[in-house]
Amino acid sequence: MPATSTFDAIILGAGAAGLFCAAQAGQAGLKVLLIDHAEKVAEKIRISGGGRCNFTNRDLDVRAPHKHYVGQNPQFCRSALSRYTPADFMALLDRHGIAYEEKHKGQLFASTSAEDIIRMLLAECATGQVAHWQPCAVKKISFLPSSADAASAGSYEISTDRGVVRAPRLVLATGGLSIPKIGATDFGYRIAQQFQLPLVERHPGLVPLTFDGAAWQPYAQLAGLALPVEISTGSKKERMSFHEDLLFTHRGLSGPAVLQISSYWKAGTPLQINLLPGTDLAALLQQAKARSRKLVVNELAALLPTRLAEAWVSQQPELQRPINEASDKALGKLAEQLSRWEITPTGSEGYKKAEVTLGGIATQALSQQTMECKTQPGLYAIGEVVDITGWLGGYNFQWAWASAFACAQAM
Numbered sequence: 153m154p155a156t157s158t159f160d161a162i163i164l165g166a167g168a169a170g171l172f173c174a175a176q177a178g179q180a181g182l183k184v185l186l187i188d189h190a191e192k193v194a195e196k197i198r199i200s201g202g203g204r205c206n207f208t209n210r211d212l213d214v215r216a217p218h219k220h221y222v223g224q225n226p227q228f229c230r231s232a233l234s235r236y237t238p239a240d241f242m243a244l245l246d247r248h249g250i251a252y253e254e255k256h257k258g259q260l261f262a263s264t265s266a267e268d269i270i271r272m273l274l275a276e277c278a279t280g281q282v283a284h285w286q287p288c289a290v291k292k293i294s295f296l297p298s299s300a301d302a303a304s305a306g307s308y309e310i311s312t313d314r315g316v317v318r319a320p321r322l323v324l325a326t327g328g329l330s331i332p333k334i335g336a337t338d339f340g341y342r343i344a345q346q347f348q349l350p351l352v353e354r355h356p357g358l359v360p361l362t363f364d365g366a367a368w369q370p371y372a373q374l375a376g377l378a379l380p381v382e383i384s385t386g387s388k389k390e391r392m393s394f395h396e397d398l399l400f401t402h403r404g405l406s407g408p409a410v411l412q413i414s415s416y417w418k419a420g421t422p423l424q425i426n427l428l429p430g431t432d433l434a435a436l437l438q439q440a441k442a443r444s445r446k447l448v449v450n451e452l453a454a455l456l457p458t459r460l461a462e463a464w465v466s467q468q469p470e471l472q473r474p475i476n477e478a479s480d481k482a483l484g485k486l487a488e489q490l491s492r493w494e495i496t497p498t499g500s501e502g503y504k505k506a507e508v509t510l511g512g513i514a515t516q517a518l519s520q521q522t523m524e525c526k527t528q529p530g531l532y533a534i535g536e537v538v539d540i541t542g543w544l545g546g547y548n549f550q551w552a553w554a555s556a557f558a559c560a561q562a563m
């Protein structure tokens with residue numbers, strides 16, 4: 153049995169939140185051990201943003217986190233987000249000489265590669281003299297009660313395949329369930345259960361949605377086609393809408409519009425999609441009817457991608473004629489269908505394609521200032537393992553940095 157080493161803090165998970173927390177706590181003078189079971193460090197940073205990591209978003213409104221975050225209580229993240237802002241992370245990149253650029257809607261990406269951000273986080277950990285065990289499997293976690301000997305009372309004891317370690321502070325930074333093939337596990341949730349922390353049910357988020365059988369058959373041929381839309385879901389009271397690009401796939405719908413709405417979509421309910429947002433299609437079709445003898449499909453192809461116009465009209469015999477011969481009723485129905493296409497997904501592509509996990513450790517179990525568990529002293533949870541999920545566009549990494557910072561400052 154190897155001798156037990158002692159640290160001030162042990163952090164489980166060397167992803168975005170764990171690396172940043174380890175670096176900050178180490179630089180604040182704590183003796184930190186960072187443990188991860190995967191072969192490679194920070195795989196999600198590496199594959200994020202198409203390999204360029206969309207690391208934050210300039211449009212984040214820290215006073216109104218519910219605008220960009222989902223969870224039972226999105227206000228929970230306000231404290232941490234306001235103490236570590238997108239500007240703070242940008243300043244860190246500046247100090248390391250890493251170039252970045254803004255793309256769509258405030259999204260900031262590394263100009264060269266996500267690897268630059270991983271190298272930066274590892275360099276920050278080295279400055280903080282963080283011990284890093286990876287790959288390292290955790291076998292068992294125990295909390296040593298106050299009846300233990302004076303030196304270890306109130307500590308966490310972690311048994312790993314590299315030995316037994318102890319610390320008075322344990323941070324869960326093990327992320328969510330998406331992309332299991334690069335190391336995602338339910339470990340954080342299991343540890344939460346071990347310490348009786350409440351969990352909010354988990355679902356894939358930021359995920360393509362799928363449709364089964366005959367309902368999808370006319371659209372399957374459109375795979376690869378993309379267009380800007382307005383997409384909505386939910387009842388009037390809790391309606392969510394996004395203006396983004398929609399992408400047709402062989403099995404359903406994807407693209408930023410669908411990834412965003414998927415975090416709000418409830419199984420069994422429909423999506424409403426306006427395929428021509430900002431256009432009065434009924435009026436345009438009536439004008440075309442008055443001046444043109446072209447086929448309906450050709451008039452429609454002037455407004456929509458041709459393949460989509462063809463797929464749509466091919467399902468409706470009353471539209472397969474010159475537009476001046478189409479009835480007002482048929483044209484009105486066409487305008488209504490295209491500006492309010494209602495379609496009910498049968499499911500999603502699941503965790504193998506989801507960018508995030510909705511749900512997780514319930515925020516009511518944690519202090520929003522420190523991320524420490526209210527009922528379990530010295531146990532902290534940060535990043536995606538917590539029931540806080542950001543929109544597409546850098547909001548999830550910003551939550552990882554901010555929650556890690558709040559935790560490191562408090563330890």
Ligand code: FDA
Nearest residue numbers: 165167168169189200201206327335339535536546548549
């Ligand atoms: P993260 O998943 O980063 O890290 C968790 C770590 O815990 C992993 O290293 C894992 O190996 C480790 N772990 C798990 N189980 C363990 C166990 N049993 N023992 C030890 N270690 C264990 N967000 C964003 O803001 N901008 C973007 O561009 C993208 N792009 C993107 C693309 C793709 C394809 C995905 C899947 C996700 C994104 N995201 C994103 C989301 C973002 O990657 C995610 O929210 C953060 O990485 C969460 O950071 P965490 O540190 O909480 O978890």
